[in-house]
Amino acid sequence: VADPTTVTQLESYVRAEVNALYGPTAGGAEPSHPYNFEANRALTKLYQFFPHLADESCTALVLLLALLEYPSTDFLALSYLVPERVQEREPCATLKRCSDLLEQSQFGTFWVTFRELVINDSASEELKMATASPAAVAKIRMNVLGLLGMTYKVAPIGAVLSALDVKDAAALRDYVNGDAAAKKIVENVDVDGGKVVFTSREENTKKSRVFKEAVGLDAISAALAKGVHTSGQ
Amino acid sequence: PFPAYRLDLYRTPNSPQPTINATMSADPSSSDACLPSPIKDFVFDLHDTARRSHLAPEQSALYAATYAALTRKYFESNPWPSAKAISSECGDDPLFLAVYTELTARHLHSLGRPSVTDRIAGWCVYSKLFDALLSEVEGDVPTRAPGGNGLFLLPTWCFDVLHEFVYQFQGFCQFRTNAYAAAARAKGEGKTLGDGVTETLQVLSENREAWAVEKVLGYLHRLIAAGASTPATIATTATRGGPAYRHLGLMASVALSRLECLLGDYTSSLLALGPIFDPTAPKIPGGGAEGGEMRTAEEVVQSVIPARISLSYHAGVSYLLLRRYRDAAATLGAIGTYMQRGFKSGMFRSSPHSDQFGRQYDRVLALLAILGHVCPNLLADAGVVEDGVARLVRERHSGQLTKIESGEEGYEELFVFACPKFISANVPDYNRVLIGDAATQAEGGDVPTGQDAYRLQVRNFTSEMDVQSTLRKLRSYMKLYTSIDVAKLAAFNDVKAEEMGQLLLTYRHKTRQLQSTTATAGDADAAEADPAAP
Numbered sequence: 001v002a003d004p005t006t007v008t009q010l011e012s013y014v015r016a017e018v019n020a021l022y023g024p025t026a027g028g029a030e031p032s033h034p035y036n037f038e039a040n041r042a043l044t045k046l047y048q049f050f051p052h053l054a055d056e057s058c059t060a061l062v063l064l065l066a067l068l069e070y071p072s073t074d075f076l077a078l079s080y081l082v083p084e085r086v087q088e089r090e091p092c093a094t095l096k097r098c099s100d101l102l103e104q105s106q107f108g109t110f111w112v113t114f115r116e117l118v119i120n121d122s123a124s125e126e127l128k129m130a131t132a133s134p135a136a137v138a139k140i141r142m143n144v145l146g147l148l149g150m151t152y153k154v155a156p157i158g159a160v161l162s163a164l165d166v167k168d169a170a171a172l173r174d175y176v177n178g179d180a181a182a183k184k185i186v187e188n189v190d191v192d193g194g195k196v197v198f199t200s201r202e203e204n205t206k207k208s209r210v211f212k213e214a215v216g217l218d219a220i221s222a223a224l225a226k227g228v229h230t231s232g233q
Numbered sequence: 234p235f236p237a238y239r240l241d242l243y244r245t246p247n248s249p250q251p252t253i254n255a256t257m258s259a260d261p262s263s264s265d266a267c268l269p270s271p272i273k274d275f276v277f278d279l280h281d282t283a284r285r286s287h288l289a290p291e292q293s294a295l296y297a298a299t300y301a302a303l304t305r306k307y308f309e310s311n312p313w314p315s316a317k318a319i320s321s322e323c324g325d326d327p328l329f330l331a332v333y334t335e336l337t338a339r340h341l342h343s344l345g346r347p348s349v350t351d352r353i354a355g356w357c358v359y360s361k362l363f364d365a366l367l368s369e370v371e372g373d374v375p376t377r378a379p380g381g382n383g384l385f386l387l388p389t390w391c392f393d394v395l396h397e398f399v400y401q402f403q404g405f406c407q408f409r410t411n412a413y414a415a416a417a418r419a420k421g422e423g424k425t426l427g428d429g430v431t432e433t434l435q436v437l438s439e440n441r442e443a444w445a446v447e448k449v450l451g452y453l454h455r456l457i458a459a460g461a462s463t464p465a466t467i468a469t470t471a472t473r474g475g476p477a478y479r480h481l482g483l484m485a486s487v488a489l490s491r492l493e494c495l496l497g498d499y500t501s502s503l504l505a506l507g508p509i510f511d512p513t514a515p516k517i518p519g520g521g522a523e524g525g526e527m528r529t530a531e532e533v534v535q536s537v538i539p540a541r542i543s544l545s546y547h548a549g550v551s552y553l554l555l556r557r558y559r560d561a562a563a564t565l566g567a568i569g570t571y572m573q574r575g576f577k578s579g580m581f582r583s584s585p586h587s588d589q590f591g592r593q594y595d596r597v598l599a600l601l602a603i604l605g606h607v608c609p610n611l612l613a614d615a616g617v618v619e620d621g622v623a624r625l626v627r628e629r630h631s632g633q634l635t636k637i638e639s640g641e642e643g644y645e646e647l648f649v650f651a652c653p654k655f656i657s658a659n660v661p662d663y664n665r666v667l668i669g670d671a672a673t674q675a676e677g678g679d680v681p682t683g684q685d686a687y688r689l690q691v692r693n694f695t696s697e698m699d700v701q702s703t704l705r706k707l708r709s710y711m712k713l714y715t716s717i718d719v720a721k722l723a724a725f726n727d728v729k730a731e732e733m734g735q736l737l738l739t740y741r742h743k744t745r746q747l748q749s750t751t752a753t754a755g756d757a758d759a760a761e762a763d764p765a766a767p
């Protein structure tokens with residue numbers, strides 16, 4: 001527990017994760033080094049306890065791995081552990097900005113900012129490689145598509161193209177048809193109609209209300225009590 | 234006069250604040266013959282309950298009442314006799330003597346503001362105690378102290394030990410951070426350090442191992458492991474160490490959860506509670522010759538009022554900062570209800586920690602005010618937060634919530650009031666200040682302010698709340714309408730129609746969160762849910 005001698009081992013694992021998940025040979029069904037939030041968080045804490053051992057390039061890789069797990073709260077959890085001064089320096093500052101943009105669904109700006117990491121002077125070669133990798137782009141794209149599918153039943157095609165950073169409707173159709181997971185989310189890409197129809201699910205379908213003819217007193221007594229209290233203030 | 238958790242609560246504005254260095258480091262050589270009989274009897278009886286009889290009611294009377302009474306009578310502003318002075322009353326039992334030393338050291342810390350050497354002496358007390366405790370159950374060679382029945386300590390006693398341990402660590406980190414930051418600032422401005430400051434930093438530099446975070450965490454994890462609920466471990470600790478280890482293990486979980494929260498690792502804070510809510514763990518006997526009443530781990534922790542409050546408060550903070558608002562509201566709502574009933578029934582009056590409960594209650598209500606404002610349906614749902622508590626939250630914080638409604642800052646004020654005192658646990662580079670000059674400070678960069686840990690948590694929290702507050706108005710209209718034109722909704726929310734899509738996506742994203750699938754705090758295995766759902 002909190003053993004500084006494990007820092008080197010954990011750093012090696014982070015680099016192995018990045019390589020396995022977003023390196024040149026990424027894309028297999030079972031990566032050799034799967035994403036491990038526990039290990040990455042442990043390393044971040046060790047950096048917190050032993051700042052002289054901290055490697056900011058490794059911190060950036062840890063943050064990138066968490067960013068690519070959007071919409072999970074892994075990045076949020078790590079943001080409480082990475083010192084403010086590190087988060088304000090590049091490339092962590094750009095990674096933080098990317099996270100904020102994803103959280104606020106500003107996907108168009110996100111893609112522009114994300115791609116800046118590839119040419120960021122402070123980014124390590126591993127970070128640049130990972131952000132440029134098709135696997136990283138595919139992961140973010142799929143997660144954004146998932147959010148679109150929960151929010152919209154029918155969305156304007158322009159909004160979807162911008163959110164997914166896809167060139168045009170034809171490319172979008174090819175993407176959906178070529179990815180089994182995307183095909184489950186998207187029902188139809190209507191190029192002529194300029195819209196994308198998402199598969200019906202609970203989140204994107206109007207809920208039907210059940211109206212009871214008779215409501216018991218106990219069901220409304222709490223509401224009545226609140227009303228009396230409020231009006232009495 | 235009872236074990237202190239907040240030194241400031243025991244100081245009056247004009248009271249002298251002597252350092253307790255002399256008394257901590259001195260080892261009164263008063264012999265057994267000089268001790269008053271009640272003291273000798275107390276030590277003998279306490280040792281008997283801890284090592285032989287394991288009778289919970291007797292130990293409770295000695296620990297809670299007799300100890301306080303004797304302290305008031307004989308040691309109002311003096312330390313208790315040293316372990317050496319009373320050792321003959323307990324058969325020179327080294328483990329019991331370590332336990333006794335910790336108990337009396339807590340009283341010592343309440344007598345005045347501890348100096349740096351007092352704080353380091355406190356570390357020696359705890360490391361000696363935990364080494365003695367763990368040596369009885371770790372390793373292959375079984376050891377058994379005089380008495381033969383292993384160690385029995387009440388759950389409340391175990392909680393007090395571990396709570397004070399984390400409290401002193403917290404205090405040490407704050408002391409160290411502030412001392413270093415002040416010295417670094419002075420050096421950066423070209424000023425000379427005072428003798429007192431230099432001496433403090435020298436002592437800290439020479440005692441880096443004292444209160445080292447890896448050792449503090451290590452002890453807590455080892456105690457949790459020693460008290461773990463696997464049949465093999467239970468058999469080992471029951472036959473070798475005694476029933477105290479189950480209690481120590483559970484209270485170490487509560488202490489670890491608190492410590493991880495103070496360090497900003499909210500995920501680990503929740504995971505630390507796993508042993509307490511493990512449904513497969515065997516029940517724990519209450520103590521005594523025939524074992525006593527059997528209780529679950531959760532029941533044991535809940536039976537100790539300050540443990541229950543500490544657990545819920547830190548779990549609630551962790552849930553809030555990890556954006557698990559429903560779990561946060563459920564946890565804080567439950568403890569709020571419990572505390573409200575406790576105050577009304579007078580149940581808390583008999584607790585030695587009752588003076589702290591009021592402030593803890595205020596913090597819980599402030600956190601619920603934040604949650605209720607971010608997700609109004611949480612306070613409106615009696616299944617999550619009881620009506621009485623919800624009403625009190627609205628009454629207490631209506632002014633601040635109105636400020637937030639009108640666009641003013643308000644969340645930060647509430648959070649700053651309610652949040653724990655976060656700490657930085659890293660050891661600074663003392664040589665930079667002791668040897669370096671102003672130029673070195675400038676070169677080194679990154680001079681700590683003493684508030685870095687705290688500022689980081691508050692900054693992240695307010696950043697999250699900035700987004701949540703933009704969604705609040707949208708949420709209310711989504712509740713009001715079954716269907717509405719996008720342009721109309723955009724107008725209500727003061728945004729352009731073309732920006733509405735982005736706002737809706739953010740709303741969908743932010744209103745989905747992990748939620749516990751069981752009714753217990755700390756469950757990291759959770760499903761995604763929408764707290765905005767009715």
